[in-house]
Amino acid sequence: xxxxxxxxxxxxxxxxxxxxxxxxxxxxxxxxxxxxxxxxxxxxxxxxxxxxxxxxxxxxxxxxxxxxxxxxxxxxxxxxxxxxxxxxxxxxxxxxxxxxxxxxxxxxxxxxxxxxxxxxxxxxxxxxxxxxxxxxxxxxxxxxxxxxxxxxxxxxxxxxxxxxxxxxxxxxxxxxxxxxxxxxxxxxxxxxxxxxxxxxxxxxxxxxxxxxxxxxxxxxxxxxxxxxx
Amino acid sequence: xxxxxxxxxxxxxxxxxxxxxxxxxxxxxxxxxxxxxxxxxxxxxxxxxxxxxxxxxxxxxxxxxxxxxxxxxxxxxxxxxxxxxxxxxxxxxxxxxxxxxxxxxxxxxxxxxxxxxxxxxxxxxxxxxxxxxxxxxxxxxxxxxxxxx
Numbered sequence: 001x002x003x004x005x006x007x008x009x010x011x012x013x014x015x016x017x018x019x020x021x022x023x024x025x026x027x028x029x030x031x032x033x034x035x036x037x038x039x040x041x042x043x044x045x046x047x048x049x050x051x052x053x054x055x056x057x058x059x060x061x062x063x064x065x066x067x068x069x070x071x072x073x074x075x076x077x078x079x080x081x082x083x084x085x086x087x088x089x090x091x092x093x094x095x096x097x098x099x100x101x102x103x104x105x106x107x108x109x110x111x112x113x114x115x116x117x118x119x120x121x122x123x124x125x126x127x128x129x130x131x132x133x134x135x136x137x138x139x140x141x142x143x144x145x146x147x148x149x150x151x152x153x154x155x156x157x158x159x160x161x162x163x164x165x166x167x168x169x170x171x172x173x174x175x176x177x178x179x180x181x182x183x184x185x186x187x188x189x190x191x192x193x194x195x196x197x198x199x200x201x202x203x204x205x206x207x208x209x210x211x212x213x214x215x216x217x218x219x220x221x222x223x224x225x226x227x228x229x
Numbered sequence: 230x231x232x233x234x235x236x237x238x239x240x241x242x243x244x245x246x247x248x249x250x251x252x253x254x255x256x257x258x259x260x261x262x263x264x265x266x267x268x269x270x271x272x273x274x275x276x277x278x279x280x281x282x283x284x285x286x287x288x289x290x291x292x293x294x295x296x297x298x299x300x301x302x303x304x305x306x307x308x309x310x311x312x313x314x315x316x317x318x319x320x321x322x323x324x325x326x327x328x329x330x331x332x333x334x335x336x337x338x339x340x341x342x343x344x345x346x347x348x349x350x351x352x353x354x355x356x357x358x359x360x361x362x363x364x365x366x367x368x369x370x371x372x373x374x375x376x377x378x
Contacts, residue, residue, distance in 0.1 A: 007231050009323035016237075018321030021272040022366045028326075028376035029343065042285035042314075047248050047292075078230050091245035101241040103279070117245035153239060155246065161285075162377050166318055166325055168236040182236060185323050191234045219232040219377070 007191030015181035017142055042164075044087045044157050047119070054120035056090075056132040064114035066095025066133030068209035071169070071197065075126045075156060075216045082126025083163070083218055089155040090130055091117045097136030097150075106138050131209065137176055149176035149183070158218040169214050170196045235325065238318040240279045243294055247281075252293035253304035264359040265330060266302040269295050269319070272367030276300070280319035282364075284330065286310055311335040312351075317364060317374075326374045330362050347373050 011023035057064055071090075075083040093099045093116060096108040100115055114133065122128050135150045151168040158164065170177060177183060177196070186192045194217075203211030238246075255262040265284070269277040276299025284291045286308040293301040305313070312335070317326040331340060331352045340348060350372045353360035364372050 007234050009234065009236070011323060013323060016321070016323065018237075019323060021275070022277065022319060022321035024326065024371055024374055025272075025367055026347075026371055026373075028374045031339075031375050031377065042283060042290040042316075043288050044290055046251070046254060046290055076230070078232060080230060089246060091242060093241075099241040099244070101244040103243060104241050115244070153236075153242065153245075155238075161314055161316075161327065164316060164325065165233060165235060166238050167233060168239075182323070186234050191231070194231065194233050195236065216233045217230045 006188035007186060007194065009182075009185035010187075013181065013185040015143075016185055019185075042157060042161075047087060047089075049087070049119045049121070053118050054128075054130050056092075056114070056116060056118045056130065058131075059115050060113040062113040064094065064111050064133050066111075066114075066136075068131070068205075069134050070129065070131050070203055070205060070209050070211045071152065071214060072127065072129035072203050072211065073197075073213050073215040075122045075128060075158075075218060077158075077163070077218055077220050082122070082124070083156075083158050084122060084124050084126060086122050086159070087119065087157050088122065088128050089117075089119050090132075090152055092132065092135040092152045093138055093150075095133050095136050097138035108136070108138065134171070134210075137174075142181060146181075147176055147179070149174040149180050154216070156216060156218060158220065160220055163218040163220045165216070165218055167216075168195060171212070172196055172198055235323060237320060237323050238281055238325075240320040242281060242318075243279075247292060247294050252291050252302060254289050254291050255304050255306040257304050259306075261307045262304055263307055264302060264304050265313075265353060265362055266300065266359050267362040267364065268299045269301065269317070269364045270299060270366065270368075271321075274368065277319055277321075277366065280317060280364075283316040283318075284313045285316075286313045289313075308332070311337050311340075315364075317366075319366075322366075326366075327376070328364070328372055328374050330360075333360070343373055347371075 098108040197212040197214035200213040312329040353362040
């Protein structure tokens with residue numbers, strides 16, 4: 001749909017240099033919506049999940065450094081119906097802006113008490129909740145003095161192949177947001193705003209952690225939960 | 230409501246998304262096990278060492294990240310269908326790509342409808358005991374990718 005397209009980034013966005021040799025140049029072959037939505041989603045049940053995977057501050061002996069935060073929200077389809085019992089995977093840098101991933105060579109400290117990866121399932125209302133620390137900004141060499149705004153990566157499955165979503169959640173008021181070629185690849189401001197969480201005092205844990213709310217809408221209307229039975 | 234927009238998986242997912250035996254849901258050596266291997270290449274023909282591939286069909290789901298040579302492999306059971314669905318994620322891909330890995334020698338309506346000059350990019354080649362399937366993100370032999378209408 002045309003309205004969607006302004007909300008999605010294009011494949012080729014030269015300001016994000018890595019797109020130049022990786023964006024396909026042919027138009028994708030369009031498959032009928034019915035077909036895509038009938039294709040069942042991947043059976044993600046093999047991905048191991050343990051209780052506690054949704055609390056990234058309790059995966060080690062001690063507590064990670066940084067600002068404790070709660071990120072919660074609802075996952076729905078385009079008709080606002082909850083997407084139940086679907087897997088969400090998150091990953092992020094630590095409070096100093098460093099990923100534990102061996103590929104990351106940014107000389108900011110690792111935190112022995114923080115891995116930065118979590119998983120959870122949405123409940124019967126499509127709700128999810130993670131506890132973590134706020135990730136730091138980090139430099140990324142895309143252009144001179146390029147810094148990514150703080151963000152948390154999200155991966156969601158939903159009921160069909162068409163609903164698969166991998167994206168990033170950003171924090172409100174981050175001064176790096178207007179400078180970021182990855183977020184700003186989305187042409188329409190309203191699309192970009194869909195990726196920015198809001199501060200939510202109602203989900204703050206008093207005297208403990210700030211709350212952010214971020215809802216996710218997965219593509220698809222005839223969403224019958226594939227893995228709820 | 231507008232769907233939440235996509236963003237790249239970035240380069241730093243390797244510690245978070247791959248999982249134990251993720252690429253090998255089937256046991257190698259069993260009669261219906263097949264090994265699919267290949268390489269992800271960019272528009273310059275260079276390997277893409279930071280891609281994540283998800284192969285699925287019916288009850289099978291497998292996930293593999295590419296290595297420094299852009300290489301990947303899966304050990305899966307022979308599908309009932311003519312093909313596997315394949316999702317391609319990578320640094321530099323602001324949205325993931327959807328394609329299919331067709332088994333050699335099979336036909337279906339969708340394959341028949343693809344431009345004959347590009348059709349071969351969707352079909353795995355038999356090479357000894359393995360099926361070979363390369364993914365070219367860009368360039369003269371660019372893989373056919375699919376989109377929802």
